[in-house]
Amino acid sequence: MGSSSKVLLVGATSLIVGVYAISLKNVQTTSMQTAQSRVDRAQNERLVDGALILALDKVKNTGGNVNTTETRRAFGADITLTISSANGSKANLTLTITKGGITQTVKATVEKQSSHGHRWGYRSMHRSDWRLVNAFVKHG
Amino acid sequence: MVTVMLGLTVTMNNALYETTQQVNAAKTVATVGNIVDTDLNQVVAPGFSTSNPDRMVFAADTSMGGGSAAVTITYYTALDGATGLYLLYRTVNSAQTLCISKNLVSASFQYFDTKGNVTTTPTSVDGIRVRLVAQVSGVTQGFSTTLNDFKVFPTNLN
Numbered sequence: 654m655g656s657s658s659k660v661l662l663v664g665a666t667s668l669i670v671g672v673y674a675i676s677l678k679n680v681q682t683t684s685m686q687t688a689q690s691r692v693d694r695a696q697n698e699r700l701v702d703g704a705l706i707l708a709l710d711k712v713k714n715t716g717g718n719v720n721t722t723e724t725r726r727a728f729g730a731d732i733t734l735t736i737s738s739a740n741g742s743k744a745n746l747t748l749t750i751t752k753g754g755i756t757q758t759v760k761a762t763v764e765k766q767s768s769h770g771h772r773w774g775y776r777s778m779h780r781s782d783w784r785l786v787n788a789f790v791k792h793g
Numbered sequence: 794m795v796t797v798m799l800g801l802t803v804t805m806n807n808a809l810y811e812t813t814q815q816v817n818a819a820k821t822v823a824t825v826g827n828i829v830d831t832d833l834n835q836v837v838a839p840g841f842s843t844s845n846p847d848r849m850v851f852a853a854d855t856s857m858g859g860g861s862a863a864v865t866i867t868y869y870t871a872l873d874g875a876t877g878l879y880l881l882y883r884t885v886n887s888a889q890t891l892c893i894s895k896n897l898v899s900a901s902f903q904y905f906d907t908k909g910n911v912t913t914t915p916t917s918v919d920g921i922r923v924r925l926v927a928q929v930s931g932v933t934q935g936f937s938t939t940l941n942d943f944k945v946f947p948t949n950l951n
Contacts, residue, residue, distance in 0.1 A: 659794070666798045673805035677812060684816045687823050691943070694830065702948075760858045774907040774919040775946040788948045789857040790834065 700728055700750055701759055701790055702776065708734045708746045709780040712763050717741050717783060728752075741765070761788035814931045818896070819939040822927040825881065825894045826941040829923050832866050832883075836947040841915040843867075844904045849921070854949075855885075870900045878928060898926045898938050905944075920946040 654662075707727060711734060715721065718741040725732045730752035738745045748759040765782050778785040835853040843850035848869040855864055867884040879897040884890045894900075905920035906912040925941045 654794070662794055662798060666801065669798075669802055670805065673802075673809055676809050677805075680809065680812045680816050684812075684819065687816065687820045690823060690827075691941075694827070694943075762858070774950060775909075776948045777907075778948075785948065787837065787858060789854065791857050 697755075697757060697792070700730055700752060701748075701757060701788070702778070703728050704730070704732045704734070704748050704750050704759065705746070705761060705778055705785060705788060706780070707732065708736070708748060708761070709763060709778060709783055709785060712736060712739070712744050712746075713780040713783045715739075717744055717763075717765055755792075758791045759788055760791075762786040811929075811932050811935070815929050815936050815939060818927050818929040819941075821896075822894070822925050822939055822941040826923065826925060826943060828883070828893060829868065830943065830945055832868075833921055833923075833945040834947055835949075837863050837949045839916075840950050841904075841918040844902070844913055844915045844918050846901045846903065849902050849904075868902070870897070881925070894925070894927070896928045896930065898928050900925050919950055920944055 704727070707725060711721070711723070715736070718739050720737050720739050722733065722735040725734070730750050733749040735747040736744050737747065742765045744763050746759070746761040746763060748761070750757045750759065763783050764786050766784050767782050832853055833851075835855055836851050837854045839852055841849065841851045848867070850865060850867045852863040853866050854861070864885050869882050870879045871882065873880050873895065878895065879900050880892050881894040881897060881900050882890050883893050901924050903922040903924070904912050904918045905922070906914075906917040907919040909920075912918060922942070922944045927939050927941070929937050929939055
C-alpha cells in the first residue's frame with residue numbers, strides 16, 4: 654500500500670470515527686433531555702404546590718372575601734395570582750406560573766371548612782380553616 | 794489496516810445502534826409515563842373504583858375544572874402471548890381502548906393511603922406508584938431494559 658493510500662485510509666477512518674462520535678453525543682443529549690424531563694415534572698409539581706400555598710395565604714389574610722390580582726416573584730418563578738368570586742366561605746384561584754420560559758396555569762377552588770371529615774393526604778393544603786378543594790394544572 | 798478500520802466501524806456502529814435503541818425505549822416509556830401521570834393528576838371524586846396491580850379505574854376531570862362531567866379512565870395490562878411482553882391499555886369511558894405501550898417487560902400499579910401505607914382499597918387511595926419496565930429491542934446484553942418508576946399524589950384526592 655502506497656503512502657498516499659495510507660494517508661487516505663487514515664483520513665477516512667478519522668472521518669468515520671468523528672461522525673460516529675458526533676452521532677453518539679447527539680443520542681446522549683436526547684437521553685439527558687429525557688432524564689431532565691422527569692426531573693422537571695417533579696419540580697413543576699413542587700412549584701405549583703408552593704404557588705398554591707402562597708395563594709391560600711393570601712385568601713386567609715384577606716378574610717376570603719376580597720377579589721384581587723397580584724404578581725409575585727417566588728421559587729425562581731413569576732407568579733400571577735388572581736382571587737375571584739371570594740365570598741368569605743369560598744374563592745376561586747387562577748395562577749399563572751412562569752419559570753424558565755415555561756408557563757403553567759392553575760385553576761383552583763378554596764373553601765373555609767372549620768371542621769368536617771376532610772381527608773388528609775400528602776398534598777392536602779390548608780391555611781388555618783382555608784383548604785384547597787381542587788386544583789387543575791394546564792402546562793404550556 | 795483495513796481490518797482495523799472495518800473493525801472500528803463495526804464497533805462504533807454497534808455502540809451507536811444500541812445507545813440509540815436504549816434512548817428511544819427510554820423516551821417512549823417516558824412519554825407513556827407522562828400520559829399516565831397527566832391522567833392521574835386529573836383524578837377527582839369519587840376517585841378510584843378499582844386499584845389492582847394490573848388495573849386501575851378512576852374518575853378524572855379532563856376539562857381542567859371547566860365543569861364538564863368527570864370521565865372514567867381505565868388502565869390495564871395484558872400479556873401478549875406471542876411476544877411474552879405486556880401491553881398497556883387506556884380507555885376513556887366506553888370509547889375504543891387504546892394500546893399505549895406494547896413492549897413492556899413488566900407494568901404494575903401500587904397504591905398508598907393518606908398515611909403512606911400500601912393499600913388495595915380503592916376508596917383509600919391517596920397516591921399511586923406506576924412502574925413500567927420496557928424492553929430495549931435489538932439489545933441482548935447490558936442495558937436491555939429501561940425503567941420508568943414514579944409516584945403521583947393527585948391533589949384532588951385530598
